Amino acid sequence: MSDFRTERDSMGDVQVPRNAYYGAQTQRAVDNFPISGWTLHTDLIHAMGLVKFACGIANRDLGKLTGTGKRPLNDKEVEAMLNAAREVANGKHDDQFPIDVFQTGSGTSSNMNVNEVISNRAIELLDGDRFAAEKPVHPNDHVNMGQSTNDTFPTAIHVAVAMAIRNKLIPALKKFHESLAKKAEAWDQIIKIGRTHLADATPLRLGQEFGGFARQLQLSIDRAEAAVGAVLELPVGGTAVGSGINTHPEFGDHVATALAEETSIPFVEAENHFEANAQRDGLVECHGHLRTIASTLFNVSNNIRWLGSGPRCGFYEVQLPDRQPGSSIMPGKVNPVMCESMMQVAARVMGNDQTITLSGAAGGNFQLNIMMPVMGQTTLESVNLLASSADAFVEFCSDDMEANEEACEQMVEQSLSMVTSLNPYIGYEKASKLAKEAFKSGKTIRELCTEQQILDEATLNEALDPMRMTEPHAD
Structure with a gap:
């Protein structure tokens, strides 16, 4: 038995892997776009199945699928089509979407890929021959009804x-x-x-x-x-x-x-x-x-x-x-x-x-x-x-x-920026000189202030309290 079957589209015959659910248009896209080896993200494949399901629901409820079109579907066929779309949405057929990401810019190839898979799977659910030339659930007329890839x-x-x-x-x-x-x-x-x-x-x-x-x-x-x-x-x-x-x-x-x-x-x-x-x-x-x-x-x-x-x-x-x-x-x-x-x-x-x-x-x-x-x-x-x-x-x-x-704590006392809290007491200019002197001498701001008696001990301890510096104060 051959590993391929012959499918036909508007451009002629195409050889498709025998057991694939997709058809001629998908295979043409596979042949045309050997670009990256990256197929569409599964999230997008599942969403396409969900969109086709919703479109089928809409066409069913609006009387389009079972109406007076080219080939109306009966209720059983509609249900099979919806179930096939649901399977795609649930990730059951992820291996049936082989087209490269870098394809036709509208996504037509992938849209037809989904249409073909849903069509053939629906036919299979109806115990029909999905390899037959005539599709009782058609990828364009039924699955894609009222839609464009665009x-x-x-x-x-x-x-x-x-x-x-x-x-x-x-x-x-x-x-x-x-x-x-x-x-x-x-x-x-x-x-x-x-x-x-x-x-x-x-x-x-x-x-x-x-x-x-x-x-x-x-x-x-x-x-x-x-x-x-x-x-x-x-x-x-x-x-x-x-x-x-x-x-x-x-x-x-x-x-x-x-x-x-x-x-x-x-x-x-x-x-x-x-x-x-x-x-x-x-x-x-x-x-x-x-x-x-x-x-x-x-x-x-x-x-x-x-x-x-x-x-x-x-x-x-x-x-x-x-x-x-x-x-x-x-x-x-x-x-x-x-x-x-x-x-x-x-x-x-x-x-x-x-x-x-x-x-x-x-x-x-x-x-x-x-x-x-x-x-x-x-x-x-x-x-x-x-x-x-x-x-x-x-x-x-x-x-x-x-x-x-x-x-964390060992660097705090060494920081020259501790002098910032002295600004309200001694002013920016004097505080700046104090910081430079501390850096040059290797002493801390607290040590210099104590040596030079710049502030009394209680005021200095309050001003240089690190925890107090972590929040604003009204005073």
Whole structure:
């Protein structure tokens, strides 16, 4: 028996792997685009299955599938088609989507890939011959009814991205926020020296420093929510150019409602289908929020990396958990690998934003953006990288960090910036001279003030109380 079967499309015969659920148009795309070896992200494949399911529901409820079209379906055939779409959405047929990411810019190849798989699987569920030339559940006439790639593919991208952010990224960011907030609370009474411009500054509490990091994560959660909001409008219903040709006027609303019910995400039909088909500004906005989150994660992990530097010749105010040997030549060396991993993820996401921005700006000509597969793939990569990195950082680093109280406190008294609290008593100019003298002599600010009797002992002790310096005072 041959390993291939012959399928036919409008351009002629094509040899397709014998047992594949996909057909001729998918195989042509596989042959035409031997580019990267990267197939579509499974999140997007599952979303395409879900979109086809919602479209089937809409066409069923609007009487289109069972109406007076070219070949109406009976109720059993409709149910088989919906079940096949549901299987795709649930990941049952992930191995049936072999097309390269770098394909036709609208995603037509992948749209037809989904249509063919659902068609043939539905026929199989009906105990029919999915290899027959005539398709009782047709990939174009039934699975793709009332649709164009130009509106359903970007709809699937929006659905996939929104679901990934809600189900993966936001929970990961919340976990990271909780981890940092716990450290901030536990370390609230540990005094350390502040640093601005990488130079000594006035004291603060280690808990305050980590409270700042926790706030950055809280704002990142807000930005992730805003990223979901940017992709809630769905292009479906616009068909080829936004005019809605060959679809029911209520189709887009029905599909958006079905998707909202399935995902518990408040998707809506696009307000203007000509904008929704032609432009991907919502996706650009969405990824802009992801870029900002990446910037935050880079900053937080890099700060923690610096705080953990040492153990003898760095700051070493925070002890990071040992995860693996750090050198092939230096015995005993341990490196801040989780921080470095997160920084690399953040750099990748920031680079991805350039791809998204250029694709959105230059790819949308007249009634269609022709950069959609790479936009969908890149955005989903960013979401999943950020989520996985945050999860790993919490599990393998932040939850197990320990404060090095001795290292935090020993630098405070040595800091020349302690003189700042004397400004209200002796003025900026005299305080500046005192700091320079302390640096030159190697003495502390307290020692010089005591020697020179600049303030009485009680006032000096109050002014140079490090804990008091960590908060504002009215007096």
